[in-house]
Amino acid sequence: MRERDLVWNKLEKARRKFSRTSILEQFQQDPQRHDVFSFRLTNLFVDLSKNLIDQQVLKDLQELATIQEFDKIREGLFSGAILNNTEKRPALHVALRTPKSSVITVEGINVVPAVHRQLEELMSFAELIRSGYKKGLTDRRFTNILHIGSGGSLTGPMMVLKALTSYQTPHIQIDFVGNADSSDLQAKLRKLDPATTLVVIASKTFSTQETILNAETMKKWMLERLGPSALSKHFVAITGNKNRANSFGIVDENIFEIWEWVGGRFSLWSAVGLTIVLGIGSENFKEFLRGARAIDEHFQNTAPEMNLPLILGMLEIWYTSILNFGSRAIIPYDHRLQNFVSYIQQLEMESNGKSVDKLGNKMTKKTAAVVWGAEGTNAQHSFFQLLHQGTSVIPCDFLIAAVSDEEFAEHQEVLLANCLAQSRALMTGRNLKATTKKLGDSGLSNEESNRLAPHSSFAGNRPSTMFLFKQLTPNILGQLIAIYEHKAFVQGALWNINSFDQWGVELGKELTNEILPLLQNKTLASNLDPSTANLMEEVFRFRK
Incomplete structure (x- = not known):
């Protein structure tokens, strides 16, 4: 054995x-x-x-x-080893909060200088927005940020900013949109002024269906009100696909990179955290990173x-x-x-x-x-x-x-x-005997105490x-x-x-891409299972 x-x-x-x-x-x-x-x-x-x-x-x-050779695996987490073996990548979120003096190599290159360079760029950009120096197309300061993302690129910043509400600047309101359901975006748009709104689009591939759907809708809304020049002033991309962000219309100076070795659910420490910096400021974000780094060091040592x-x-x-x-x-x-x-x-x-x-x-x-x-x-x-x-x-x-x-x-x-x-x-907990006595001490009869005791007992443990x-x-x-x-x-x-x-999310995406054109064209496919086909027929009936 x-x-x-x-x-x-x-x-x-x-x-x-x-x-x-x-x-x-x-x-x-x-x-x-x-x-x-x-x-x-x-x-x-x-x-x-x-x-x-x-x-x-x-x-x-x-x-x-x-x-399991855990010490060796842990060392790999901090040194750039290929821990994600199916996608052949390191998992290096810890590099995003490591000191400048650290050396962590990916394909022979120390990534730490680039991490700290990007951090300075993020904080500089955020402070220009927060101070009002960097303004929108109509020369008015930004009072609202709309962060569009999905998964980790949404839940991370949203969670942090809710948690650190008392550290946020009062003159910038930050909202989040991630759902494909348009009611979410519509609710946000009702309170936004395009002239004072900055849109942050966070998508590693810049192709996530829900994110791009919301981004395109937001783009149309903005351009209808401010014209095509709004793209260069009012949109920011956080992505690993600069070309797609450029094609969307976002200028280079407003694009911040997500590295391949940053997983979505670990990305709030990366450029995805720009929205966090916009909310709480550079010094508080540095303190946030220091807290994580303290645990990294504890875990390592x-x-x-x-x-x-x-x-x-x-x-x-x-x-x-x-x-x-x-x-x-x-x-x-x-x-x-x-x-x-x-x-x-x-x-x-x-x-x-x-x-x-x-x-x-x-x-x-x-x-x-x-x-x-x-x-x-x-x-x-x-x-x-x-x-x-x-x-x-x-x-x-x-x-x-x-x-x-x-x-x-x-x-x-x-x-x-x-x-x-x-x-x-x-x-x-509280056992049956103690519960019966407590009920009796409260003035109930023996009969009533015995009747209620099983319902008022707690197993504990x-x-x-x-x-x-x-x-x-x-x-x-x-x-x-x-x-x-x-x-x-x-x-x-x-x-x-x-x-x-996270291969478990892929099949649903694939089937979505099969079903979507069927819904759009009001047709059924022979390879659909009976349940899905019947549900689509009901959708078509409701839409008549």
Whole structure:
């Protein structure tokens, strides 16, 4: 039997142990548990002690990492190795936040100088817009930015700017459009003045269907109102295909490059972050990069037993592949982090939602849990019923600031109390006996207490991780994103899957290109399945 299989067998045996014990019992057996499973970084504290794990399981998972040559794979992440083996590319988002003194080579060329040169160009361009020095065609300053993109080139900047609302300049309003549904774009256009609107089109290929559809519509809208000269003043492209951007009509000085080795879901650190800089300014963006870089250095240099992204990734392997938990909820107790959930959803599920390994062999273990969630306290009134009393065990990530940076500081006390209480309740639960007594103490009869007790009992032993930070700053947000990036990378490395491709999105695109002309020409094709053909016939009926 291979070494790898032996480790998986050990983990399977450990699973049987955890079916007979609880997190509370783990605390009783190990008085140092909180210290062992807590991590303190700069203004960030992460508590893993309420998880279904012990030190022996971590050692077994670290053994798996050793067998998978994890150290070598991690080194490849920071040195430009071809980690995306299907597309034969490095995955070098870490180069976008590395110090100037670093050397990272792609095809024999150190890419770091180009990264920092582009960063300076981005910040210079953004500051000219923010200051009002760079104006539109009618010599009025820009007051609105419309960012058009899809996938990572949309969700990243949108998430960051929502999270850092309190750091944004008040005289520039930034909106985002990504959906092919025209109602989204129309809603934005109703409040935009073409003379004061700058359009940022983010598309690596400059051919993504939804992005170009929205861009062409926006172009038509702008030219009808300002004329053809508006293209050179009001449109910016962030792309790896300069020729297509030029053909669209965008001038060279307004085109910023996305390198081939930057994946879409990791692209917010790249030129795609131009919209972020326009919103929060250069200094705050630098601080955002510093936060991510601090986690990069921690991930690279910290021993396994204290390496937070490594342990989080291994914990997810344990939950998904061994304990067979099918999903994980992310619950930020901060309204500004409401888009963080969908961002991490794409990061983890697009990276690791694979059923074959790097060599094309079918996976024998479950990979990539479903990631979902919503902001607290709102979520307490929707799906928390299932978290506490449902039949599925769903690990939770809680995120909250200790200190409010908004005016009404007393609200933070309520947020904190709720967040800490929910985490505690998930772990401790309340058994039938204690529930019956509580109901009796409240004045109910014995009969009524016994009747209601099963409905008011909580199994507990539901795991959670707490991310507690001082305040939601650009630096902290950079740290959080980088932690989740490296966590996803760890999972891919230990499962031996490619976390940097996304072939699963291609078939739907291909079939869209087959169906679209049929809809446009009001015809059916003989190769359509009966269900799709019938649905199209219904569409044609509705359109008569």
